[in-house]
Amino acid sequence: MVVVKRLGTLALLAASASAGIVAAASPRIIEIVADKDNRFKIVGSKKPIITAHAKEVLRLRIIAHKGSEMDKDGTVHSLTIKQLKDQGWDLRVKEGTHEFAVVAPPTPGEYTIECAVKCGDGHDDMRMKLLVQ
């Protein structure tokens, strides 16, 4: 019984180690400006749409500029997908450049990424799209 248990643990360790290597294999970097005009802009793209494969690991580099308002704790914007908040899709950013690794959801479809921090004029329309294929 003890031996079986140990083997199980080893197998689990091996599995998570290889998963780590796969995840680390150069995820795409997507550069996003959360701008002072309270709009999201994707560097090198005309439309604020991120296209990803299901479960794709993405590295988001977010350049944040304060709008006319910010949160008490200094957060100037956020990138939030309401239904995926508990899966890491609630990125609050202060002024400056920040990098986050996120995973696209397993279910294809259109997801709205919105700002959940009151950032001033334009806040209500501060959103972009995650298109999962």
Ligand SMILES: [Cu+2]
């Ligand atoms: Cu906002």
